[in-house]
Amino acid sequence: MKVILxxxxxxxxxxxxxxxxAMAKGVCTVVPQAEIVRMPLADGGEGTLSVLESNLNxxxxxVEVSGPLFRPVLAHYLLKGNRAYIEMAEASGxxxxxxxxxxxxxxSTYGTGELIAHAIGRGAKEVFVLIGGSATNDxxxxxxxxxxxxxxxxxxxxxxxxxxxxxxxxKQIDTTALSAYKDITxxxxxxxxxxxxxxxxxxxxxxxxxxxxxxxxxxxxxxxLNLAACLGNGLEDQPGAGAAGGLGYGLMSFLGAEIRxxxxxxxxxxxxxxxxxxxxxxxxxxxxxxxxxxxxxVVAGVVExxxxxxxxxxxxxxxxENLPEIKRELRADWVVQLRDQASGFRDSMTNAARYVQQAxxxxxxxxxxxxxN
Numbered sequence: 001m002k003v004i005l006x007x008x009x010x011x012x013x014x015x016x017x018x019x020x021x022a023m024a025k026g027v028c029t030v031v032p033q034a035e036i037v038r039m040p041l042a043d044g045g046e047g048t049l050s051v052l053e054s055n056l057n058x059x060x061x062x063v064e065v066s067g068p069l070f071r072p073v074l075a076h077y078l079l080k081g082n083r084a085y086i087e088m089a090e091a092s093g094x095x096x097x098x099x100x101x102x103x104x105x106x107x108s109t110y111g112t113g114e115l116i117a118h119a120i121g122r123g124a125k126e127v128f129v130l131i132g133g134s135a136t137n138d139x140x141x142x143x144x145x146x147x148x149x150x151x152x153x154x155x156x157x158x159x160x161x162x163x164x165x166x167x168x169x170x171k172q173i174d175t176t177a178l179s180a181y182k183d184i185t186x187x188x189x190x191x192x193x194x195x196x197x198x199x200x201x202x203x204x205x206x207x208x209x210x211x212x213x214x215x216x217x218x219x220x221x222x223x224x225l226n227l228a229a230c231l232g233n234g235l236e237d238q239p240g241a242g243a244a245g246g247l248g249y250g251l252m253s254f255l256g257a258e259i260r261x262x263x264x265x266x267x268x269x270x271x272x273x274x275x276x277x278x279x280x281x282x283x284x285x286x287x288x289x290x291x292x293x294x295x296x297x298v299v300a301g302v303v304e305x306x307x308x309x310x311x312x313x314x315x316x317x318x319x320x321e322n323l324p325e326i327k328r329e330l331r332a333d334w335v336v337q338l339r340d341q342a343s344g345f346r347d348s349m350t351n352a353a354r355y356v357q358q359a360x361x362x363x364x365x366x367x368x369x370x371x372x373n
Contacts, residue, residue, distance in 0.1 A: 001280045003027050003364070006039040006272070008286040008298035009047045010318055013352040016040030016051055022353040023283050023316070026360025031368060037279075039270055041298045044189035044262020045132020046095075049078065049087035055270055056080055063118050065091045065111035066146075068135040069101065070161060077115055083126045084119035088112045088244055089133040092142075094210065097135050102211035104137035104203075104220055105165040109247055113146025126185045129251060130262065131244035132192065137164040137207050137220050139196065139227050140250015148177025149254060164245070167223025173230050178254060186257035189265055191296035194242035196235075196249045197224050202242035210245070263301030272305055281367050282306060283360055285316035289326050289335070303330050312370075314363035316356055318348055334363045 007019040042048035058080035067073035075090035091111030152172040228236040240259040241249035251257035314334040336359040342348035
């Protein structure tokens with residue numbers, strides 16, 4: 001019996017690797033001889049770098065860069081041959097700030113640009129930027145500034161240490177310095193499909209969790225509209241332009257990056273389709289299943305990759321909104337919620353590994369019973 005374990009993290013509870021370990025323990029209590037294939041996954045956002053590090057034989061490089069409020073932070077990225085993997089949250093992520101420090105107006109992706117420059121200085125010719133979990137709303141202008149782009153206000157004055165609040169003041173953009181990167185390929189991995197502007201854009205959807213109030217959101221949206229007008233490339237409506245506070249737009253506009261599905265790219269890198277050829281059972285999962293699950297998240301990506309193959313799929317989650325509908329849409333054989341086993345929310349978070357193990361054992365037992373019949 002071959003079982004593929006391919007979950008996402010359970011946010012604020014377990015890493016994807018820890019979920020895999022708990023699943024493996026559960027399966028092996030029922031089928032000790034099972035061949036276990038551990039394949040922790042992510043969707044391109046926070047945690048993706050950790051997943052890549054556990055699957056790639058890559059060099060881990062640490063470097064001091066500017067954090068979202070320009071304080072020094074120690075960030076790392078991966079380098080394998082001439083390919084670099086950079087997670088923007090390492091330099092510009094929300095977890096780097098205390099709750100009271102969150103400010104979409106005053107944060108910058110400058111440190112992400114510093115990571116990109118450092119990787120290219122180390123010989124990277126292909127740069128994968130993993131975007132998600134950002135503290136920023138600067139359209140990637142901070143990142144571009146770190147790479148030499150000049151932003152000019154009225155009268156040709158330089159805007160330096162550019163932040164979200166400064167975008168409305170931009171009158172001209174000098175991208176001459178970017179010629180140094182014309183031979184570098186940039187790829188963005190993300191699960192976010194939002195455009196840059198509008199009611200579904202970066203500001204209206206994500207800025208409130210970054211400390212923006214109504215008046216600030218209005219100012220930030222004007223900044224994005226001004227930035228889009230200055231660049232005039234029409235990319236603001238592209239799916240994913242609004243990812244990571246508009247960093248998706250900045251990477252496309254300044255560096256010609258291509259945006260790809262994070263989970264689909266990881267599944268391809270890890271040769272998931274080849275592993276499916278001899279698989280008997282697949283276990284995947286994430287912290288919460290809801291309507292967003294179908295939009296580029298790990299579980300939906302796994303189900304899509306399995307396709308019409310006749311392989312049973314078990315999904316383990318912390319909780320599931322509208323379970324019958326989600327189960328039907330995902331064509332899952334089992335959906336097990338941790339909250340059905342735990343005494344309450346806190347218990348399900350604190351003892352998540354134990355409940356994941358129990359859920360995996362339950363699915364394996366029911367699978368074995370069906371297979372025996």
